Amino acid sequence: MSDLTKAAARHAELVREINHHSRLYYTEDAPQISDHDYDQMMQQLLALELEFPTLQSPESPSQRVGSEPLAEFAQIKHELPMLSLSNGFTDDDIREFDTRLHKEIGLGEATVIEYVAEPKLDGLAVSILYVDGVLEYAATRGDGRVGEDITQNVKTIRSVPLTLPKGAPARLEVRGEVFMRLAGFAELNRVQADNGKKVFVNPRNAAAGSLRQLDSKITADRPLDIFIYSTGVISDSEFAVTHAQTLERLGRLGFPICPLLQVVNDVDGCLEYYHEMGARRPELDYEIDGIVYKVNRLDWQRAAGFIAKAPRWALAHKFPAQEKTTQVNDIDVQVGRTGAITPVARLEPLFVGGVTVSNVTLHNKAEVARLDVRVGDTVIVRRAGDVIPQIVGVNLEARPASAKPYEFPVSCPVCGSDVVTEGDGIIARCSGGLTCGAQVRQGIKHFVSRKAMDIDGMGDKIVDALVEQALVSTVADLYLLSFDQVLALEGFAEKSAQNLLAAIDKSKQTEFARLLYALGIPQVGETTADQLAAHFGTMARLKAAKQEALEALPDIGPVVAKNIVDFFHDPNNLKVISQLQDRGVTYDVVAAPNPDEFAELPLAGEVVVLTGALSAMGRTEAKKRLQALGAKVTGSVSKNTTLVIAGEDAGSKAAKAAELGVRIEGEDYLMRLLA
Numbered sequence: 001m002s003d004l005t006k007a008a009a010r011h012a013e014l015v016r017e018i019n020h021h022s023r024l025y026y027t028e029d030a031p032q033i034s035d036h037d038y039d040q041m042m043q044q045l046l047a048l049e050l051e052f053p054t055l056q057s058p059e060s061p062s063q064r065v066g067s068e069p070l071a072e073f074a075q076i077k078h079e080l081p082m083l084s085l086s087n088g089f090t091d092d093d094i095r096e097f098d099t100r101l102h103k104e105i106g107l108g109e110a111t112v113i114e115y116v117a118e119p120k121l122d123g124l125a126v127s128i129l130y131v132d133g134v135l136e137y138a139a140t141r142g143d144g145r146v147g148e149d150i151t152q153n154v155k156t157i158r159s160v161p162l163t164l165p166k167g168a169p170a171r172l173e174v175r176g177e178v179f180m181r182l183a184g185f186a187e188l189n190r191v192q193a194d195n196g197k198k199v200f201v202n203p204r205n206a207a208a209g210s211l212r213q214l215d216s217k218i219t220a221d222r223p224l225d226i227f228i229y230s231t232g233v234i235s236d237s238e239f240a241v242t243h244a245q246t247l248e249r250l251g252r253l254g255f256p257i258c259p260l261l262q263v264v265n266d267v268d269g270c271l272e273y274y275h276e277m278g279a280r281r282p283e284l285d286y287e288i289d290g291i292v293y294k295v296n297r298l299d300w301q302r303a304a305g306f307i308a309k310a311p312r313w314a315l316a317h318k319f320p321a322q323e324k325t326t327q328v329n330d331i332d333v334q335v336g337r338t339g340a341i342t343p344v345a346r347l348e349p350l351f352v353g354g355v356t357v358s359n360v361t362l363h364n365k366a367e368v369a370r371l372d373v374r375v376g377d378t379v380i381v382r383r384a385g386d387v388i389p390q391i392v393g394v395n396l397e398a399r400p401a402s403a404k405p406y407e408f409p410v411s412c413p414v415c416g417s418d419v420v421t422e423g424d425g426i427i428a429r430c431s432g433g434l435t436c437g438a439q440v441r442q443g444i445k446h447f448v449s450r451k452a453m454d455i456d457g458m459g460d461k462i463v464d465a466l467v468e469q470a471l472v473s474t475v476a477d478l479y480l481l482s483f484d485q486v487l488a489l490e491g492f493a494e495k496s497a498q499n500l501l502a503a504i505d506k507s508k509q510t511e512f513a514r515l516l517y518a519l520g521i522p523q524v525g526e527t528t529a530d531q532l533a534a535h536f537g538t539m540a541r542l543k544a545a546k547q548e549a550l551e552a553l554p555d556i557g558p559v560v561a562k563n564i565v566d567f568f569h570d571p572n573n574l575k576v577i578s579q580l581q582d583r584g585v586t587y588d589v590v591a592a593p594n595p596d597e598f599a600e601l602p603l604a605g606e607v608v609v610l611t612g613a614l615s616a617m618g619r620t621e622a623k624k625r626l627q628a629l630g631a632k633v634t635g636s637v638s639k640n641t642t643l644v645i646a647g648e649d650a651g652s653k654a655a656k657a658a659e660l661g662v663r664i665e666g667e668d669y670l671m672r673l674l675a
């Protein structure tokens with residue numbers, strides 16, 4: 001086979017695949033592969049056509065925009081074609097783009113091109129025509145030539161003006177991106193899931209699916225938004241001389257324009273903007289998948305002109321992918337400290353959203369069932385911002401015939417006890433309690449952790465070894481370990497064994513709040529433990545507390561209160577607590593434990609948040625002393641907060657406080673309070 005024949009075969013295969021996925025994505029709003037995979041196929045196609053130009057035909061997806069409009073919609077022919085954008089991925093791609101433009105426009109090397117840099121919104125393009133100041137129709141891009149009539153749907157988007165002020169051009173077509181903000185997207189998916197309806201893979205698909213509805217009442221209920229980024233046909237030939245001016249004038253006519261766009265000079269200006277936006281991307285409340293650079297001068301745009309499917313004067317500089325595809329090698333479950341069984345997908349490792357991902361939580365039994373993810377499946381993995389990676393979709397077409405639905409275990413894989421379900425079958429739990437090795441191990445790891453008993457040097461591997469060798473079966477057993485037992489563990493020498501025992505010994509003298517948190521009562525985190533400690537003061541008082549007394553505390557609801565009561569009724573737990581006491585674990589009683597006295601304290605009723613670094617003392621120390629004066633000290637700012645102490649480099653908490661109008665003071669004020 002000649003090279004050309006081979007290339008032609010590969011080309012035909014790519015065209016088939018790309019057309020298929022374009023249809024799924026553009027026409028049906030139901031993509032089966034990630035954008036990254038799609039872009040790679042497109043790049044391969046472009047490379048083949050560059051090497052073998054005879055393979056390129058006007059029918060090739062490299063020359064065409066989008067996909068054909070859906071037949072159910074009336075069609076609208078665009079007066080000016082709606083094009084796509086050429087893509088760049090590296091800094092060099094941007095340099096080449098700028099160099100090429102100099103030639104195409106006929107500029108000397110020394111001439112600086114001014115660009116408008118704009119976030120590339122991840123939604124779908126629409127064209128809206130106004131005639132004599134009134135919205136006449138709106139259309140999707142479709143295949144670039146003919147789009148779908150979505151006039152009624154676009155009219156439901158609140159930020160789209162239905163009429164324009166006087167002075168608007170008699171015929172004005174604007175183009176922009178319809179998108180969905182993240183909060184709206186999350187809420188929509190929650191409602192969809194609650195009603196047993198399809199949840200959307202990402203905000204782009206949710207926006208596209210919501211806008212391309214035959215019933216505009218459905219669109220009206222969806223949280224859609226729009227930013228306008230250009231004009232199409234326009235009766236006023238003197239509307240503007242630069243792109244920035246176009247946007248400015250459109251803004252004055254009442255169109256929403258992305259507030260983040262910026263005029264920049266040269267490649268360096270483009271790249272600087274790109275990196276700045278890349279850093280801000282996780283904070284934005286909508287998704288952007290890159291930056292678009294557009295030549296600012298309209299006469300230079302005209303001089304540069306177009307290629308088949310995109311303008312020469314613009315480039316989309318893509319950000320690293322937040323969604324990629326990979327294989328599920330296995331699905332297994334983890335048993336947590338409280339017995340909760342969490343299914344986990346073991347993946348063929350992939351690099352996505354800036355990290356390598358090989359395990360992804362599937363959250364719970366219901367989520368596995370909803371996704372119907374199976375071993376051997378090809379899945380779309382998404383990691384956006386700081387959010388933990390997630391499987392958002394399964395490519396059913398790539399499912400091997402042998403793949404079987406995942407069967408959730410009926411007995412605990414660690415101890416063999418029955419698995420019971422709670423919360424309408426959503427959460428599965430091992431019923432083994434303290435007989436379950438996994439629960440014991442997780443419980444001990446929690447007990448020794450930094451914010452709990454803080455036993456320095458007691459890493460996960462050591463805990464695993466202690467439990468495996470049956471040296472420890474409850475947290476109280478830690479205080480019985482002998483020098484010889486520790487020395488015999490793998491990796492220990494005399495010195496290190498002494499150090500570990502010293503750390504265990506040191507932990508015996510602790511604070512009540514730490515001890516409470518360390519016990520691992522379900523849903524009792526640090527803040528709740530602090531509150532309980534400050535209010536009850538001693539274990540004996542807390543043990544005796546009734547459900548109502550617990551619920552009377554500000555942040556404790558009925559569920560947590562019941563967890564606490566249940567915990568102190570379990571004979572195993574009571575035994576462990578008395579063993580801890582017998583083996584020397586004690587705590588200082590800091591605050592006056594009597595609730596009546598408590599109300600008299602100078603800072604009673606104050607809810608304080610500490611943020612930033614303090615110079616005179618550590619935060620733990622400051623917190624203890626504030627609590628001793630009756631204040632409640634919490635970890636996050638809310639409307640209940642009465643005071644924020646902002647130390648050096650205070651960050652988002654201070655900002656939140658300012659936003660909520662909460663009083664903010666510096667360290668000097670704290671020192672006066674404590675004096």
Ligand SMILES: NC(=O)c1ccc[n+]([C@@H]2O[C@H](COP(=O)([O-])OP(=O)(O)OC[C@H]3O[C@@H](n4cnc5c(N)ncnc54)[C@H](O)[C@@H]3O)[C@@H](O)[C@H]2O)c1
Pocket residue numbers: 021022024025026031032033034035036038039065066083084085087118119120121122123124125126141176177229292316
């Ligand atoms: N996953 C799949 O199966 C699949 C299939 C087809 C296409 N895709 C994805 O779709 C994209 C290609 O689609 P495309 O042809 O629309 O090209 P594109 O998204 O790369 O660029 C063109 C589009 O960018 C949008 N845009 C956003 N902000 C803009 C701004 N400020 N100025 C101008 N335009 C702006 C417009 O909608 C415009 O039509 C790729 O990201 C590709 O991965 C994915």
Ligand SMILES: [Zn+2]
Pocket residue numbers: 335412413414415416417430431432433436437438439
């Ligand atoms: Zn178990």
